[in-house]
Amino acid sequence: MRWTSWAEFWAMGGYGLYVWGSFAVTAALMVIEVWQARRQRADTLLGLHRERALQAGEAAQAPVAVSKDMS
Amino acid sequence: MWLGRAVAPTDAQQGEGYRIIFVHVPASWMSMIIYLAMGFWSVMGLTFNTRLSGMMTRALAPTGAIFAFLSLWTGALWGKPMWGTWWVWDARLTSELILFFLYLGYIALTSAIDDPRRGDRAGALIAIVGAINVPIIYFSVKWWNTLHQGASVSMTQAPSMARLMLWAMLLMALAFWFYAIALVFYRVRTLILQRERQAQWVQDLPEVAGGVA
Numbered sequence: 001m002r003w004t005s006w007a008e009f010w011a012m013g014g015y016g017l018y019v020w021g022s023f024a025v026t027a028a029l030m031v032i033e034v035w036q037a038r039r040q041r042a043d044t045l046l047g048l049h050r051e052r053a054l055q056a057g058e059a060a061q062a063p064v065a066v067s068k069d070m071s
Numbered sequence: 072m073w074l075g076r077a078v079a080p081t082d083a084q085q086g087e088g089y090r091i092i093f094v095h096v097p098a099s100w101m102s103m104i105i106y107l108a109m110g111f112w113s114v115m116g117l118t119f120n121t122r123l124s125g126m127m128t129r130a131l132a133p134t135g136a137i138f139a140f141l142s143l144w145t146g147a148l149w150g151k152p153m154w155g156t157w158w159v160w161d162a163r164l165t166s167e168l169i170l171f172f173l174y175l176g177y178i179a180l181t182s183a184i185d186d187p188r189r190g191d192r193a194g195a196l197i198a199i200v201g202a203i204n205v206p207i208i209y210f211s212v213k214w215w216n217t218l219h220q221g222a223s224v225s226m227t228q229a230p231s232m233a234r235l236m237l238w239a240m241l242l243m244a245l246a247f248w249f250y251a252i253a254l255v256f257y258r259v260r261t262l263i264l265q266r267e268r269q270a271q272w273v274q275d276l277p278e279v280a281g282g283v284a
Contacts, residue, residue, distance in 0.1 A: 015090075018152050022091045022145040026098070029137050030250065036133075037254055041261040045278050048268055 091149040092236075097244040098141040101251055102170060103205045105135030109177070110202030113195035123259075125191025126266060128198055129181055130259035134251050136174035142167055146219075162211035163219040166204055173201040187266060 109128045116124030146164065147157045158164065177197045184190035212219055267273050 015152055018148040019090050022094055022148045025144055026094045026141055029141065033134065033137055033254060037258050037261070040258070041264075044261050044265050048264065048273070051268065052274060 089149075091145050093240055093243045095142060095145040095149060096240055097247040098138045098145060099167065100244055101247050102135055102139035102142050102167070102174075103208060105131050105138065105251065106170060106173070106198070107202055107205055109135065109198040113198040116191060117195050117199075122188070122191075122266065123263070125188065125195070126259050126262040127255075128191070128194060130255045130262055132174055132178050132181075133258070134254055136171065136178065138247070138251070139167065139171040139174055143171060161217040161219060162215040163208060163217050166208040166211055170201070170204055170208060173197060173204065177201075 109131045112124045112128045112131070115121060116128065143164070146167075150159075151157050177194050180197060181190045181194040184193055211217060264273060264276075
């Protein structure tokens with residue numbers, strides 16, 4: 001270790017703003033990206049759920065209509 | 072990251088500011104590699120008319136765009152203290168900026184076209200034609216006189232940077248690789264579910280079928 005104190009670590013020899021600015025934005029964007037991918041998956045699954053429920057609902061209706069026509 | 076931040080020795084010329092390299096270089100590499108991958112999958116898709124190729128290309132785009140942005144952002148933060156400027160219109164920076172715009176263009180175009188397959192094909196053109204930009208970025212520091220420094224890591228010669236720095240940087244690059252691969256595959260799995268929703272196997276998945284009467 002070449003750091004003699006935490007303060008020195010954070011300061012990064014005067015370049016603290018630039019170095020931490022870089023690392024912080026990188027970390028933040030990666031977190032956001034993962035969150036976005038998860039959101040997308042959750043939304044897709046929800047959409048598929050709903051579609052399936054809708055189709056199940058329609059299937060339940062159909063036999064009634066057919067027998068009416070046949071009478 | 073620990074290596075990069077805590078252990079690697081202070082660079083003789085640039086002081087502590089150089090540590091940005093540990094994200095800047097890996098991000099740049101990833102932005103280039105991912106675009107090449109998009110080009111590859113686009114060629115596959117157009118040649119074999121496979122659905123998955125288009126999905127793969129789409130899944131790659133957001134990750135690649137973010138890396139391109141990070142490359143530019145971290146580059147600017149490095150440039151300001153080192154060379155006194157956030158930006159300069161030299162060959163490398165400009166071509167990386169163009170790469171970023173290509174990513175955005177791809178995402179915008181594919182989002183705008185309703186029919187997924189047509190969207191894939193239109194996007195494929197951007198991916199393939201734009202891929203020519205990647206070798207330009209790579210060789211730009213050699214071909215033109217740029218503010219951006221020349222290559223210090225090459226396949227044929229011994230690198231001109233300290234060993235520990237090099238290892239830390241390569242480790243970060245590997246970490247970015249894994250991150251990108253994991254995220255892209257996660258994303259393409261979601262795309263597959265969306266696109267193939269009519270298929271029986273999708274309907275049978277526990278995540279979809281479970282909980283519905």
